[in-house]
Amino acid sequence: MSRKASPKAGGKKVFLRQLDKLLPLIGVIVLLSLWEFSATSGWISEVLLPNPIATISELWTIAFRPEDSLFADFITTLARTLQAFAIAALLGVPLGIMLGSYERLYRSVEFLIDFFRSTPASALIPMFILFLGITDWNTVVIPAFAAFLAIIFNSAYGVMNARQSRILAAKVMGANQWDIFKDVLFWESLPQIFIGLRTGISIALVMVIVAEMFIGTDRGLGYRIIQMQQILNVKDMYASILVTGVLGYCLNMLFRWIEKRTVHWSGR
Amino acid sequence: MLNIIPSPTMTTTADFIQVQGLCKSFEGQVLYDDFDLTLPQGQIISIFGPNGCGKSTLINLMSGLIPMDRGQITIAGKPLRRSRIGYVFQNYRETLFPWISALDNIAYPLRVQGVPPKERQRRVEQLLARFDIKLDLRRYPYQFSGGQQQLIAILRAVVAEPDVLFLDEPFSALDFEMTLYIREKLQEVHMESHLTTIVVSHDLEDAVYLADSILLLSKRPTRLVQQVSFALARPRTPETIVDPEFVRVKSQCLEIFREEMRR
Numbered sequence A: 001m002s003r004k005a006s007p008k009a010g011g012k013k014v015f016l017r018q019l020d021k022l023l024p025l026i027g028v029i030v031l032l033s034l035w036e037f038s039a040t041s042g043w044i045s046e047v048l049l050p051n052p053i054a055t056i057s058e059l060w061t062i063a064f065r066p067e068d069s070l071f072a073d074f075i076t077t078l079a080r081t082l083q084a085f086a087i088a089a090l091l092g093v094p095l096g097i098m099l100g101s102y103e104r105l106y107r108s109v110e111f112l113i114d115f116f117r118s119t120p121a122s123a124l125i126p127m128f129i130l131f132l133g134i135t136d137w138n139t140v141v142i143p144a145f146a147a148f149l150a151i152i153f154n155s156a157y158g159v160m161n162a163r164q165s166r167i168l169a170a171k172v173m174g175a176n177q178w179d180i181f182k183d184v185l186f187w188e189s190l191p192q193i194f195i196g197l198r199t200g201i202s203i204a205l206v207m208v209i210v211a212e213m214f215i216g217t218d219r220g221l222g223y224r225i226i227q228m229q230q231i232l233n234v235k236d237m238y239a240s241i242l243v244t245g246v247l248g249y250c251l252n253m254l255f256r257w258i259e260k261r262t263v264h265w266s267g268r
Numbered sequence B: 001m002l003n004i005i006p007s008p009t010m011t012t013t014a015d016f017i018q019v020q021g022l023c024k025s026f027e028g029q030v031l032y033d034d035f036d037l038t039l040p041q042g043q044i045i046s047i048f049g050p051n052g053c054g055k056s057t058l059i060n061l062m063s064g065l066i067p068m069d070r071g072q073i074t075i076a077g078k079p080l081r082r083s084r085i086g087y088v089f090q091n092y093r094e095t096l097f098p099w100i101s102a103l104d105n106i107a108y109p110l111r112v113q114g115v116p117p118k119e120r121q122r123r124v125e126q127l128l129a130r131f132d133i134k135l136d137l138r139r140y141p142y143q144f145s146g147g148q149q150q151l152i153a154i155l156r157a158v159v160a161e162p163d164v165l166f167l168d169e170p171f172s173a174l175d176f177e178m179t180l181y182i183r184e185k186l187q188e189v190h191m192e193s194h195l196t197t198i199v200v201s202h203d204l205e206d207a208v209y210l211a212d213s214i215l216l217l218s219k220r221p222t223r224l225v226q227q228v229s230f231a232l233a234r235p236r237t238p239e240t241i242v243d244p245e246f247v248r249v250k251s252q253c254l255e256i257f258r259e260e261m262r263r
């Protein structure tokens, strides 16, 4: 390969730049090697940490088996996360925009929002259980609440901190209040709203997993992880953890992609 | 299409814009105290003065962007809220709407005035043809160069046939070449439409170049030191700056300005 490229000036450089794209893989390979090494060398007992090959082949076997498949739990968790997120976004964005548009209204609830936003949502789980009982509802309502706080805060903040210059420009062109809101203010705050949405979906996933672990449900990745740990089926546990990570990563990437397409002007 | 329709209340063109007894203070600092100004129709008027003397504030007041403390401003005999204003802000980057195409930006004033889409498109196209604009305006504003963005901002300001066009330091963010280009386009717009145009400038040469008259402002509290007229025929060209009349007016302005700064 290098011989082929060498006659061309800069061919080697191009090749090296191509290689640079593989850099992110290095961390993954290092981690997998460490994992493999610690598992096979006997540093860590196989009961606690099976080797990566075993874990991944376990993943294959449990992924789509007819009964108790990992896929079914994956779908359950994904559905709960999306439901929680949808509730949070549908309430949080309009309310946040409203709060941001009426600064005095925002000031009057600012402390509440800041307080609950700073309180770890997990601390509120017992309270929710009191109100909702130990039901599946908790796995959606608690995450929705936590995501809602992030979304409402960022939406309000985005509106309040919208730069005045474009609003003035619209005003001088004869735009009325409603025009200004829908043509300028909304768009001006959209980048910040997206920050809220992206934070919201991450929080939603975290809280769905936590809620599934500790609140009476018998489905979902969180439930599966804790269940497999209890019965010492560690291969299944690690496989479930891996899938949870993949889910979180994919949600994050999906949102970044949507954000980049929607807020195409951001940072320019 | 940029022709000004004379309003029935307007008696003469000499007092097209009238500022009477204007007062404006910021946080107790008096900027304008009983300030009067009369400007004619159809001219380009440059406003020149020291930093912080209130040039931007003056055109913001005249365009109704900020409220006055006291006084009265009329354009074509109409109160401000009934006049149509075109305004080009100092920073084009922060006043074009990056979420819509350049074309939609230019059409925006027509949209808020309720002009139907077909008519909007027709008028924008007519404007573009008139000024021989060959840019692909379906792109977003940030995909254009600085000068092109400033041009888009100017087109947006004139598309709705305003009574007055205000420009706040339109060249300050542009390099020399773009300044020449925009100056040329502004002159074209003006020669086509005889739109009353008020330009704030901190560069004396820019201020004199396009102007029919130059307003020289003092330090605050701001007074009108003198209104100098410059009657050279249009179109003015790059050679204008060596024209004896241009040189004379420019040095006259400079002299008055120096005199004023010494006080």
Ligand SMILES: Nc1ncnc2c1ncn2[C@@H]1O[C@H](COP(=O)(O)OP(=O)(O)OP(=O)(O)O)[C@@H](O)[C@H]1O
Residues within 6 Å of the ligand: B026, B027, B031, B049, B050, B051, B052, B053, B054, B055, B056, B057, B058, B202
């Ligand atoms: N919104 C405001 N609040 C308080 N002070 C203000 C405000 N706007 C302007 N000023 C003050 O009024 C004075 C005039 O400001 P203005 O921007 O009109 O000056 P300018 O002549 O345009 O200056 P420059 O040449 O720097 O653009 C300045 O001293 C400024 O600090």
Ligand SMILES: [Mg+2]
Residues within 6 Å of the ligand: B055, B056, B057, B168
């Ligand atoms: Mg200024």
